[in-house]
Each structure stands twice: as structure tokens, then as C-alpha cells.
Amino acid sequence: MNAPRAPSAPPRALMFQGTGSDVGKSLIVAGLARAYTNRGLKVRPFKPQNMSNNAAVTADGGEIGRAQALQARAARVAPSVHMNPVLLKPQSEIGAQVVVQGRARGTAKASEYQKLKPSLMAAVLESYGKLRAEADLVLVEGAGSASEINLRAGDIANMGFCRAADVPVILIGDIDRGGVIASLVGTHAVLPAEDAAMIRGFLVNRFRGDPALFASGMEEITRRTGWEALGLIPFFPDARRLPAEDALGLDAAAQAKPEAHIRIAVPLLPRIANFDDLDPLDAEPSVEVLRIRPGTALPGDADLVILPGSKSTIADLEDFRRQGWDIDLAAHARRGGRVLGLCGGYQMLGRSIADPEGIEGPPGRVAGLGLLDVETVLAGEKRLVAVTGMASGAPFSGYEMHMGVTEGPGRSRPFAQINGEGPEGAVSADGRITGTYAHGLFADERQRALWLATLGAAPSDLRYEEGVEATLDALAAHLELHVDLDRLMELAGG
Missing domain, CATH: 3.40.50.880 (Class I glutamine amidotransferase (GATase) domain)
Structure with missing residues (x-):
């Protein structure tokens, strides 16, 4: 007879929210997905609600945000509609197309969507449950800013989701845009106490320079919020080699190409x-x-x-x-x-x-x-x-x-x-x-x-897809150096 197997550890989950849009949530989740996958874990990315016209076709015949497809690739699994159960695709003046679990459900203007959101939570939780059942770790990405308390009623993208699914949160701030201490401490200040209590720690992203110069800044954020400092992440220049989630990335400065003709x-x-x-x-x-x-x-x-x-x-x-x-x-x-x-x-x-x-x-x-x-x-x-x-x-x-x-x-x-x-x-x-x-x-x-x-043009030796893979590995190594991944796993266990 085979020896009985020890029961596996319960699946874990951690949500990454931001002090604002474009603070690097998608990239950090992709890098963590590759890092934990390299450690032998079954990882699944998840974003309850996304707004993007940059979409990907999934293996199960639907569409999700391109960022979640990249995160799935980082986790070395096929993308699924359940990784992004609600996708909003902005159209013209009629509003945005609403895609639920990979299929279009119609269109809605912003005010109409606010009324529609609560009815979508069931699909969000269903998709999350499916991923949780097949994973050791689910990495959840929030949308926009955690401090948008004006949109809190019926929320399915940030605090509404993490409270409904009981998923602890790590808050990300972007030091490159300035005011990161105020943005993190300010988020704590405006959040209702029950929401703020879901946040277990914070990351500061896109740092340039000597980390010792910001040590007191990390300490001050912890003192004012009670949140644990989990990493000061240096700027990762090769991020430009990965597909951008949003059209804002098209405004990035072009790289000089002296050989281009x-x-x-x-x-x-x-x-x-x-x-x-x-x-x-x-x-x-x-x-x-x-x-x-x-x-x-x-x-x-x-x-x-x-x-x-x-x-x-x-x-x-x-x-x-x-x-x-x-x-x-x-x-x-x-x-x-x-x-x-x-x-x-x-x-x-x-x-x-x-x-x-x-x-x-x-x-x-x-x-x-x-x-x-x-x-x-x-x-x-x-x-x-x-x-x-x-x-x-x-x-x-x-x-x-x-x-x-x-x-x-x-x-x-x-x-x-x-x-x-x-x-x-x-x-x-x-x-x-x-x-x-x-x-x-x-x-x-x-x-x-x-x-x-x-x-x-003469043929080049560029292997684009291999380059994406190499960049994901480099990003994972970058996060291994600058983020306490072991502590994140402890926090993910609740």
C-alpha cells in the first residue's frame, strides 16, 4: 500500500492595491507570479475588475486584460477568463463595453456601471473561487486607487472584493512620481477603519538612488499607519520590454536607435x-x-x-x-x-x-x-x-x-x-x-x-518571445532581492 499523503496546505491569497493608477501593480504581480512559480508553487493571477482596451484571447474562448494574460504567462499557465472576470473596454460616448467572464454583456455609462457593479460580485467571487481551488497562491491585483472612497459603495475591484473574499492587502506607492509618503499615509487617513485594517503592509516602487536615504521615510510610513514595510523596489528599466497594460504606456519616451533606418x-x-x-x-x-x-x-x-x-x-x-x-x-x-x-x-x-x-x-x-x-x-x-x-x-x-x-x-x-x-x-x-x-x-x-x-531591413537575431521570458525571469530576480517574499507568504496565509 502507498503511504497516506499529508494534507496539502490551504491555498493562500494576497491582494496588491495601489495609492493610484500606474504605480506598478501589474508588473509587481507578474514578477511575483514568476518568482513564486520558480519556487515550485502553483500560482494564479486574478484581477476582479480591469479597464483596458488591450485585451487577450484566452484558452477557454473569452477575453481578459492583456496584463492578466502576461501574469498568467509569468505563472506558466494558460490564461483563463476567470483571471479577470470583469473587463471594461472604453468605447465612444456610449460608455464602456462590459465583459463578464470573457463575454460581452452590453455597454454602460459610468453612472450606469456604478449601479451595475454590485450584481457582478457573484461572478467575481465565483471566478476567484475557481482559481483558489486549483492554486497554492492567488495573487490579486486591485484597480486604480485604494483611496477612491467615492466609489466604495458596491466596490468589486479593491476593498469591496478583499472584504468579501477575506484577502489581506499589500499597498503599493510609486516614489518616482513624488509624494509617496503622503500618498501612503493619506490612504490610511481616508480609508474607513475596517478597510484600513485589511492592509498588512506596503511596498515602495520605482526607487532611484541610495536606499539608505529613504530608510527614515519607510519608518515614518510604518509609524503613521501601523503597516509593515515589505520592500523598497528599485526602478526596473527593462519593464519597457514587457507589454504595457494601458495606452498611457504609449507616451513613454522612445529609446534612441542609432542603427534604425x-x-x-x-x-x-x-x-x-x-x-x-x-x-x-x-x-x-x-x-x-x-x-x-x-x-x-x-x-x-x-x-x-x-x-x-x-x-x-x-x-x-x-x-x-x-x-x-x-x-x-x-x-x-x-x-x-x-x-x-x-x-x-x-x-x-x-x-x-x-x-x-x-x-x-x-x-x-x-x-x-x-x-x-x-x-x-x-x-x-x-x-x-x-x-x-x-x-x-x-x-x-x-x-x-x-x-x-x-x-x-x-x-x-x-x-x-x-x-x-x-x-x-x-x-x-x-x-x-x-x-x-x-x-x-x-x-x-x-x-x-x-x-x-x-x-x-536585414534580418536580425531578435527573438521577441524569448526576450519576454528572460525579462520576466529578471523581474522575478529583482523582486527576490528587494521584497521579503517569505514574509509575503506568511501574510498570504492570513
């Missing part, structure tokens, strides 16, 4: 989505990705213009025209320049976009940019699927995430052949204008090499 222009649309499509190009030493902001013309010397994905294609097309970018793009095409439309950008390149059901706003039909002989109708079920196939003679892998069907004579010259499905996308008669629903093309070395060769 290929210029790719990308107009920054107000509702840009899945912008991590650009990251592998950014990593190429021979490529300069020019993010074109409103009020700036598309450069006349660009080798390629990419129209990125959009959460609200018709509204972004209107903004595109408002900036005069339609005129710039037409001139670029007349000069023989190359254009690539990804997802929403593909829809914009066609002759028209119809929205008969009012999915993005009032029902109607608008003229497209007319560079591809196709038309799009926004109707039917949202397509969320991983895809593989052949494009321009090279294999590729990626994913689709879109509403709508695109048809027309231009489809007789497809961009790709999808395995098991057939032709996809469209290419102009001269081969210079391309549209596709496939995201993730440039993360595939084979496709990226083909596109760069077409633009006149």
Missing part, C-alpha cells in the same frame, strides 16, 4: 486597442516606430503606416479624418508607400463600415478610406480565437478579436490562409495596401522577418 508611422487613435502589436517592432534595432499624436501630420518619408486596432472603429475613423490623417494617408499611398491595417484599421481601409444594430453608437453607415475594395458590417458574434496559417509564403500564429464581417472584391487577394478556415484579409492589386484581422503577427519571428525584408 526603417520608419514605421502609427497614428495614435483615441480608442486604440491591442497596441502591443507594435512591441516586437519597437524591439528591432533597425526599426523606428513613430507614434503620431493628434495635431501632427503623418510623416511623408515613412516606409510603412500601420493603422492599429480600435475599440470603436467608426468613432476613431471620424477622429482620423478630423486630424487630416486621411489626406496624409492618401498622399502616402499615391507615392507608393505601404499601409497595413490591423483589425479596426483593416475595417477603416475599406470602402464603408456599416453598424446596422448600433453596436458602437447610433445605427448607420460611414465611408471608409477606400484603399481596399472591401466593406464591413458590424454585426454577429464577437470572434475570439487563436489562429495559425500562411501569409505571403511564411507561416504565422496570432489571434483574432473583433466584431464584424468584411467582404468584397478585394478579398479575392487574401492576406493569409488560416488553417482550417481558408482565406483571410485583403491586399490591394499593387500589393502595397494590406488589411488583416490577425493580431500578434510581429511577435512571430517568421512574419516579422518577412515584413522587414520587404521594407529593406
